[in-house]
Amino acid sequence: MIDLEEKQERVLLAGVETAQNFQAFESSMVELAELTKTAGGLVIDQFTQKRERPDSRTMIGSGKLEQMRWAIEVGEIDTVIFNDRLSPRQNVNLEEALGVKVIDRMQLILDIFAMRARSHEGMLQVEEAQLNYLLPRLVGQGIMLSRQGGGIGSKGPGETKLETDRRYIRTRIENIDKALKKVEKTRENIRQKRSKSGIFRIGLIGYTNAGKSSIMNALIGLDKEQYEQNELFATLDATTKAVQLVEDFTVSLTDTVGFIQNLPTELIKAFKSTLEESANVDLLIHVIDASNPHHEIHEQTVLKIMEDLKLTNIPVLNVYNKMDIAPSDFLPTLSTSLQLSIKSENGVQWLKTAILEKLHELFEAFEIELPYEKAYQLPELRKSALVQSVVEGENAYQIKGLIAPELSWKLNEF
Template identity: 50%
Template sequence: MCVEKIILVGVENQENYGNFPESMKELVNLSETAQGEVVGELIQRRQKIDRRTIVGKGKLEELSALVASKEADTVIFNHELSARQARLIEEVVDAKIIDRVQLILDIFAMRAQSKEGQLQVELAQLNYLLPRLVGQGTSLSRLGGGIGTRGPGETKLETDRRHIRHKITLIKRELKETEEHRERSRQKRKDSSVFQIGLIGYTNAGKSTIMNLLTDTKTYAEDQLFATLDPLTKKWQLPDGFETTITDTVGFIQDLPTQLIEAFQSTLEESRSVDLLLHVVDASSDNRHQQEETVMTLLDELEMNHIPVLTVYNKADLLDDATQFVPTLYPNCLISAMNQESQEVLVEAITKRMKELFVSFDITLEAKDAYKISQMKKETLIDAYEYLEESNTYQVQGYAHERSKWTRGEETDELEY
């Protein structure tokens, strides 16, 4: 396969100077994830972005020369482009012009495995491209595949607006049916009082590796951005017997396209309905604080900030000295998901956090009801239980979710908490 040669363009200004270097570094990673080769960068510092061509006239000429000298196929701007801006740039630069949003959408198109994921990506791409159909003629004649064109493809773009709107309606209808099925599954888990845990975090923080560490599943986990796209829910049993579910979802990123957030609402619903969020953070990242802030901001926007959180600082093995690590979010734990020994540390931290959220109980069971203890181990966190010979009863102490029948007194009249 012929690898596309890419040139990246970014403008540092008053609005983005704080995270600009990291944003450009991230754009390199995104480009490589999309299977492209970055052969050059063009950066301009100015008060504000040029409204016509993002960069100034002189820089645009410089970009044209750079594209020619490097024989680049694609130019990716680290800013969202309007159809007019893309057209004006194409008049000077002889290459395919796309922006950061199109690049992310393209990666999502590569990563989507399920039918639902593919539909969501296509919906996001069509919603993004619909208002940009005017003036796309030059680029369309040049497109034959490659970065920025996966998913619906050029045949969709060449159709008229009416056809695209009709396609969007059909996709939304199909997604609604899938969403209803997913909602029934979520409600079933809620009704069964199963405690639900969700994995969230910046892309490539190690969520899937943690999923594999806890559940022994073989979830796709690579050192790539957006390695996981389709949500995956698995049962997980703690060493003491308590049963729960863990859901792995798509990672967050700076400037996550609005189109993706809208299209992936049903996927994000998987995390919105959980009882505890494990916020996975790459402890070794140079831009850890910015990544934490991005995730916390998105949690606010997605109305998930009410859900209890345990921050899991991952990749401790990549720190120069883990003993000197200073966390910023609490409660937390520091692990390396690649190290099997970290499983015990993580389980202990999750158990401790769950006890903080649960209601304590002290239950007396008749000897004839001793069989219920094995059931309680699956549904509660038992701290201790003992047989009292003088009363021929069992005394059981522990913690359970407020939804649990053990805290509602449905199993015994002698419930105390």
């Protein structure tokens, strides 16, 4: 009988600890194992080495390389994944020395993105990132050029023989750029329509697998369209939905791709328009996985990327999620934070209350009169503003409430 079941790839992980990366080294190696699992690999062994600087030829020392060669043979290893970014020459040298496929953390992440991309835009973004990564690595020799057989590091363009034609790759990148610019223009038109709609905009941001999609689904309620799973990069495509916080008051909620340490520059460039969704909101909800022992490093990674994306001027509500499985001695490290489990009975209500409290800080008070003959406009007003009181006057309703300063123009309609 022929066994058609795909064999799980056996993986050996490797990393070099230096003075530059020692603080986050342990957490990044744990994360590398999770990334490998997400890509469908089985981690068999792990090798790390402390060095003043990585070896220019093979990243890791010759003695450790010999140990790895022995472990590869004993453990029947298919693939070696380095936690560090390998130069094209290092990649070739390692594959020649170890006799198996060698990829780095960057290519592993690109591989997972290729698996996760669902929309046409997402697929184009990932392909462009992969091609930009591949182009300088066309060395014309070694195991790199025989990856058409599949496995980790060969999703998307890696499964074709594009490696043999640099000109084709450059042309393809140019075509993808043009296609993405059209998509970006469409996305910008949608953003402008949203900004003119008079709806307050909230964006979810955070480290991958912090629970952003779970929060979005919980706030949406029954209309659970956003994919959620306990895995890295479960969501790639930006998704925006309407959420009713109280009475008729409605906000738009946007979920985008999660962040990770050393997010490849190729991905940041390719996903520029998607990441910019976070820059066009009025409030950011920074979601943190309280159960993760490395949550402080994750927080700093997100804060650094927020700075790079110029999001630091947007108000932020910090939310520690997964408190139901967090350590009993957990202490938050970010100020003005909320602690909850979005899966718990009270989680959604606590989050809605915290958002409303934040809006009370950000909104400005208003008083208007609404003539009785225009009473039909009241529900429309409630969608854009937090109406606190409606009192019947002699000829009109006396209305008091709060509204976002950038949406105060909506009051002119009433």
